[in-house]
Amino acid sequence: MIKFSKVALATVGALALAACNDDSDSDSATSIIETPVEYEVVLKNLTNGQPISPPSLLLHDTGALFTVGEPASEALELLAESGDASEILSDTAFILSSASASGGITYGTSTTITVSYTDKVKYLSFVSMLGNSNDAFTGLNQVDLTDLALNDSATYQTVAYDAGTEANTETVDTVPGPASNAASPDGIAGEAFNAERDDIDIVTMHPGIVSSDDGLTTSALTYQQKFDNPVMSVTITRTR
Amino acid sequence: MTNKHLIAAGLFGLFSATAQAQDLTVTLTNLTHSIYFTPVVAGAHDASTEIFETTTPATPELELLAEEGDFSGVSGLLGNAGADVIDNPAGGLLASGESTTFLLSNSSGNDYLSVAAMMLPTNDAFIGLDSWEIPSEAGTYTVYLNAYDAGTEANDELADSIPAFPGGDAGTGGAGVTTEISTPNVHIHPGVIGDADAEGGISDLDSSVHRWLNPVAKLTVVVE
Numbered sequence: 310m311i312k313f314s315k316v317a318l319a320t321v322g323a324l325a326l327a328a329c330n331d332d333s334d335s336d337s338a339t340s341i342i343e344t345p346v347e348y349e350v351v352l353k354n355l356t357n358g359q360p361i362s363p364p365s366l367l368l369h370d371t372g373a374l375f376t377v378g379e380p381a382s383e384a385l386e387l388l389a390e391s392g393d394a395s396e397i398l399s400d401t402a403f404i405l406s407s408a409s410a411s412g413g414i415t416y417g418t419s420t421t422i423t424v425s426y427t428d429k430v431k432y433l434s435f436v437s438m439l440g441n442s443n444d445a446f447t448g449l450n451q452v453d454l455t456d457l458a459l460n461d462s463a464t465y466q467t468v469a470y471d472a473g474t475e476a477n478t479e480t481v482d483t484v485p486g487p488a489s490n491a492a493s494p495d496g497i498a499g500e501a502f503n504a505e506r507d508d509i510d511i512v513t514m515h516p517g518i519v520s521s522d523d524g525l526t527t528s529a530l531t532y533q534q535k536f537d538n539p540v541m542s543v544t545i546t547r548t549r
Numbered sequence: 550m551t552n553k554h555l556i557a558a559g560l561f562g563l564f565s566a567t568a569q570a571q572d573l574t575v576t577l578t579n580l581t582h583s584i585y586f587t588p589v590v591a592g593a594h595d596a597s598t599e600i601f602e603t604t605t606p607a608t609p610e611l612e613l614l615a616e617e618g619d620f621s622g623v624s625g626l627l628g629n630a631g632a633d634v635i636d637n638p639a640g641g642l643l644a645s646g647e648s649t650t651f652l653l654s655n656s657s658g659n660d661y662l663s664v665a666a667m668m669l670p671t672n673d674a675f676i677g678l679d680s681w682e683i684p685s686e687a688g689t690y691t692v693y694l695n696a697y698d699a700g701t702e703a704n705d706e707l708a709d710s711i712p713a714f715p716g717g718d719a720g721t722g723g724a725g726v727t728t729e730i731s732t733p734n735v736h737i738h739p740g741v742i743g744d745a746d747a748e749g750g751i752s753d754l755d756s757s758v759h760r761w762l763n764p765v766a767k768l769t770v771v772v773e
Contacts, residue, residue: 377580377767378646469762471582473646477757511646514580516760517740525745525756538762 347425347549348433348454353542354414358533360440360486361414361447361541362392365407366422368430372403373451375436375512381472383504385436385512389446389472391485391501392438405430413440425549431455433545440486441534443479444472444508445515447541454545462546466539469515476508479519479528489529499529571655571683574771577638577664578648581761585715586643586676587618587667593655594632599680600663604734607699611665611735615675615699617712618667633659642669642715655683664694664768670714670759672706673699674738676766689771693764698738703730706742706752720746720753737763 348368354361367374374397375385384396398407408424414437424433436448447467457463475483481493485501493499519525522532573593579586592600600623601611610622620636627634638651643666653662664678677697684690702710705725726742743756 377578378648468764473582479757509583509645513582513646514762514765516582516758517762519743519745519756519760523756524742524750527745538764 344429345425345427345549346429346454346547347423349546349548350422350424350433351419351544351546352410352414352422353419354416354540355542356416356439356536356540358416358441358488359445359536359540360416362388362438362440363394363410363413364420364422364435364437364448365394365398365409366424366433366435367397367401367404368406368424368426368433368454369403370405370431372401374401374434374448375450375470377470377512377514379512380510381474381512385446386444386472386474386504386506387502388436389438389444390475390503392440393502394436397436413437423548429455439469439515439536439540441484441488441530442486442515442518443477443483444475445469446472449543452545454547457545457547459547459549462544464542464544467541467543468538469517469536469540471508471513471515473509473511473513474506475503477516477519479525479530481529484529488531488534492529570657571685572773573653573655573662573683574650574773575635575653575662576648576650576769577643578767578769579643579645579765580767581645581668581765583645583716583758584671584761584765585645585669586639586766587614587669588620588637588641589639589643589649589664589666590614590620590624590627590634590636591638591651591653591662591664592624592627592632592634593653593659593683594627594630594661594663594680595658596661596680598627598630598632598661600626600665601677601679601697601699601735603679603697603736606733607701607735611675612673612699612701614665615667615673616702618669620666623665627663631656631659644715662770668696668761668765670711670716670719670754671738671741672704672710673702675699678768683770684772687772689769692768692770694766694768695763696738696740696761696765698736700730700733700735703728704739704741706754708753711753716758718755718758720744720748720750720755722749723753724749724751726751
């Protein structure tokens with residue numbers, strides 16, 4: 310009974326699409342229960358000067374990597390302050406399958422990751438750090454894949470979040486990325502992860518980079534590292 | 550396409566066509582890092598009513614909300630127009646990351662949802678939703694809200710012109726960012742400048758604390 314209602318709902322969605330898209334897949338009602346699944350995901354870094362840390366795409370049926378208004382997990386704190394996704398991968402119990410990029414995504418460029426699983430899945434999620442920041446991150450939280458039919462695509466734009474675990478001082482000592490390192494007078498890289506939580510300790514939207522060019526004289530960052538939303542464009546195509 | 554699917558689609562259409570009044574469960578979340586929302590006003594109203602519109606001047610009622618955080622004028626405007634109104638669902642300020650959930654039963658014909666609250670600390674910034682058409686089909690809908698400038702007060706960013714600093718982080722001695730109103734019409738807020746000098750500089754706001762990027766609020770509407 311539950312399966313039937315899901316099929317019916319998916320078909321209603323397909324009908325609505327058919328009105329504006331001749332290529333709409335009328336077989337979507339049956340293809341959503343095919344297994345296994347594979348998704349090709351193109352991730353574009355839309356920012357002017359923020360490297361995106363290597364994304365790890367996660368497939369899951371339950372759970373969420375973060376919730377706005379709630380404290381970040383320790384794994385998310387590590388990711389947001391250093392770009393290190395290893396604890397996200399090792400400590401997240403609900404991951405069914407994952408696939409990681411071999412490196413970060415430079416501003417103005419894109420990367421493609423393919424992720425698959427042996428059975429249908431409900432959600433795709435990922436988080437990545439904005440490298441020239443204290444604890445800014447972006448990502449997708451529980452993108453619902455259940456209505457994405459074979460060979461169909463969906464594009465999402467991501468926004469910048471603030472992990473709330475490190476104050477946005479933008480100083481050369483606290484920002485780890487290449488811009489801060491280049492500004493370091495002694496060549497010592499800015500600290501990445503620090504277990505202390507000296508900010509509001511909840512995840513929110515990010516207020517943006519202030520920068521030394523905009524009056525924050527103690528900032529290691531310049532106009533070039535400022536960003537606005539959206540910060541990434543992510544296109545998910547179901548290939549199997 | 551099989552007959553079974555067409556029948557299912559037809560039934561959905563039938564249900565939505567017969568729907569009159571609806572029960573909505575609305576959740577508003579403050580997405581900002583350090584901005585407070587003043588008491589929220591929300592209303593379901595007809596197509597001829599609105600609480601603000603971009604590129605037109607703010608009403609005196611909206612000006613009161615955007616400059617003082619006083620929702621009573623907007624609430625009265627909605628009530629006089631026969632809207633289904635919810636006042637102050639959070640019972641006070643809504644801080645960063647906080648959410649408030651309220652039930653709104655809209656009468657037949659009140660098919661549009663509007664929401665507003667002042668953003669603190671600012672001169673006349675407010676979060677706004679202008680006449681969002683309430684879907685007739687049951688489901689969960691998400692709407693992201695932007696920060697608007699009422700266009701009624703120059704954004705000097707001085708403590709004397711800002712009614713409250715709920716975070717207790719008011720600066721002093723600022724010279725004032727500007728004395729001009731760029732446009733008297735409602736528009737997307739250009740954002741806060743602030744500065745890093747709590748006892749001087751151009752602003753009494755802190756550039757590392759009081760800025761934001763859009764969207765500033767998330768509205769989730771569950772239509773039953």
